[in-house]
Amino acid sequence: MLPHARYTKTAMLLHWLIAALMAVNIALILAVDHFPDDWVRPAVDTHKSIGITVLGLVILRLLWRFTHRPPAMPLSYGRLESFAAHAAHGTLYALMILLPLSGWMHDSAWKDAAAHPMHLFALVPWPRIGWIMNIEPATKEMLHDKFGALHIWAGYILYGLFALHVAGALKHQFIDKEPELQRMLP
Template identity: 65%
Template sequence: MNTHANSLTDSTAAPSARYTRTAVVLHWLIALLIIGNVVLGLTAESWPDDWVRPVVDTHKSIGITVLGLALLRILWRVSHKPPPLPREFPSWEKIAAHFAHFLLYLLMIALPLSGWLHDSAWKGAATHPMHLFNLVPWPRIGFVTSLDPALKETLHSRFGTLHTWLGYALYALLAMHIGGALKHQWIDRQSVLKRMMP
């Protein structure tokens, strides 16, 4: 009886080996949206002329959606402790994993924000209102739209360059993130994928 009680107490006190259902849904939803947006961003100029504007608008809509979901994901993570990494992982690898996650969250916020700033400085913004998925009106960033046109043109270019380079940084970090998870799964035989699987 005591053994059973101790076992029950241990299992109750032990940290969960998986992320919460909400964290899992947010993770995979954000991942799918980012992959879709990468495809749209890289192929926008290859679409027929009539499709370019709808594709770009969809890219913007997905970016704003990712920004909102990333903020929700951060709030959820702050209030819900994630499952620990396996004890067998060396300290440097745990530190690297935490740092990579921090950079991923930072990029998931910085990338949409830079795109929003880029779009807000666009000279055609006034005549092309933005709608999320062609349904919900979405504002530009007010202080940017009210700037001098010459300054806006300069900022439009600079924010566009920043957005591009942040995109490259995200591609590299995602490749390392996925590569690390697959390495642990197939080479180290210490799965971390199951922590984030439904």
Template identity: 55%
Template sequence: MPRYTGPAIALHWLVAIGIIANVALAWIWPHLADAQVRPAIDMHKSIGITVLGLAIMRLLWRATHRPPPLPTSYQRWEMTASHITHALLYLLIFAMPLTGWIMDSAYKDAATHPMLWFGLFQWPRISLVMHLDPAVRDRIHDGFGAAHVWLSYAVYLLFTLHVAGALKHQWWDKQRELQRMMPG
């Protein structure tokens, strides 16, 4: 069974872990005590920026290293669904952190509340957005915030389809699908 390369596998799982952690944080912080909300949101932002960096590396790796072909036993519709799902997941892996970064840069108190990447150094906001008229900045904050939320629903759907497809091939079709992307 042809497998993905080691770097492709590592980047896949690092991005997946980052996305799962960020989803968990977004679900958890409404239930946290007030003093814990800001650190949870800051962690969410740090993970999001990290996922963006990993996604760039993953896309560069993918552009220079062909993935293994899908098994020939897959139906044509399964191959098409796989390609569409993967393309949309890639799009969302970029869109989610970018909409979050734009929303964060448009935050009314962005200038006085720096974003620290895992508390280590200040991550830059998007200057063009920060220096817009406050009313425009508020609309951008709200609009990109809403887009960030709606895109998260698309992530949930595509993640579910991605995992369901892999498990279907592994368990129902008795293909060695998971072994193509598992470490080791």
């Protein structure tokens, strides 16, 4: 494989770090209902911290991508496959930004947010979104529900798109016999 057909080491690191953090965050929040009561708040706080971390890493990944051109798609990919891959990647980036932002907005609209300061990984104070915190209570409660629903539905869309992303990579690697995984593996 030609060196220019691979992603940079920084792009690979950010890709896999974001993917791992998202997998941990999904597993954590899906398991939280099975935790003892005294573990729930720390688990939810960890979920928030990972989400904010993912948001920062995705912004870094986008800045890297804008300044370091990704490798071209193999010439064997059809126009429809190339279009679908670009559309899926764009949508994945949008969701990786929307999910943490909608979660942050949901948390900022929580009626008890003022009584429970947020700290990233129990260390770094993190602000809530001020304009949301200062909305009158009835509207804030309605926004809390709306932002929560947006967060959940964006998550479901991400799950489906992630499955297509993995299936596409595996199809190109094992059926089409393209060195697809090698482009993103160190």
